[in-house]
């Protein structure tokens with residue numbers, strides 16, 4: 489995940505790819521939600537490019553406008569509906585413009601969308617991206633074109649995503665999810681679990697290394713459930729580490745139940761695998777974990793954290809927490825608060841429960857008011873901010889390796905990058921270039937950033 493906001497709010501991220509050709513058709517894509525959606529946007533461009541489409545950053549220049557969407561929480565969907573309405577003016581100004589909705593929300597709400605946004609030209613689910621060029625080649629019709637069939641075999645293994653510039657490449661290694669946690673819409677909108685063949689992934693990463701990418705981030709809804717025949721996720725990590733040019737390997741999101749000893753061993757022994765892990769907990773109460781059907785107990789999770797911390801010195805940990813799940817009482821919430829205080833995550837993405845139609849929990853009465861959920865959320869955000877700031881302060885005076893990503897937002901003239909623990913560091917450059925690994929001495933910190941002194 490990119491920067492580390494403590495409250496993860498799905499936001500519109502415009503692809504930072506440059507439109508170059510003059511005679512091609514231009515596609516503008518806004519991405520909502522998680523890293524997997526950002527990777528899917530790169531995939532969509534990879535599918536469209538051979539058909540004469542180039543990405544543009546400017547909506548005014550677009551022949552095709554796509555919103556690549558998220559269905560995880562209601563708020564994300566509301567934002568998309570609002571944005572769709574705003575974009576109708578583009579269609580009014582340029583009648584030839586095609587407006588489409590892709591991704592999880594398209595899959596989740598195809599019927600509702602046609603009702604609420606009848607001006608849409610295209611509605612495409614996550615397994616239907618290949619149909620996009622053919623649909624765009626059809627004549628503009630009054631009725632939207634819909635393609636939402638889920639396909640158990642679709643991994644897009646043969647499509648080369650068109651990636652943005654930078655030092656980090658996201659690579660989707662598996663799609664879908666078989667876990668069916670009771671709160672989560674993912675298995676319904678992204679379908680069942682399937683993995684990209686190991687050899688294909690290693691070929692892709694070799695090309696990325698040749699292109700100058702220094703870091704790969706493997707993506708999957710339960711990324712450590714990756715499997716190709718005899719090969720598991722640990723094999724993928726260790727084989728990737730053997731590729732010259734790739735300096736760092738990360739992955740997100742592993743599921744605690746799939747965190748095998750083999751993966752821990754590889755994390756402990758492969759120096760290229762970053763000492764950073766995003767390990768979603770969701771709740772500190774066994775009663776809630778059971779109702780969420782997460783497949784682990786708090787004791788299992790805590791033992792896993794202890795094992796990981798013993799095996800990987802300096803491991804940074806982040807997590808996902810949901811507050812206000814149906815039936816979460818004061819003691820359950822206190823348990824979540826207490827375990828966060830005990831584990832002391834480096835950072836956390838914290839969410840209010842959002843009922844998702846189609847999931848098991850959707851049928852259960854919500855037992856907390858919106859105000860109570862907000863209050864609980866605020867309580868753990870305050871706790872986590874304090875812990876993050878305390879952990880970061882411990883780095884003061886230490887020297888840490890930073891992969892340079894580009895100019896810092898502030899102060900002007902400084903550079904920004906990530907440490908091996910995936911913390912943002914800013915420092916006064918000193919001649920370092922994009923992609924360099926530099927040693928930075930930490931002079932001061934905030935809850936989210938390490939502020940360094942020049943030391944190339």
Ligand code: SAM
Nearest residue numbers: 671672709710741743768808809839840841842
């Ligand atoms: N697969 C990962 C796991 O379970 O370990 C998480 C992927 S999910 C796309 C990202 C996060 O969104 C979840 O960990 C959960 O905290 C949050 N989330 C999912 N469904 C939610 C819901 N209905 N309401 C609030 N948060 C939700």
Ligand code: SF4
Nearest residue numbers: 665667668669672674
């Ligand atoms: Fe959703 Fe659970 Fe699958 Fe994560 S593991 S994507 S929370 S169903």
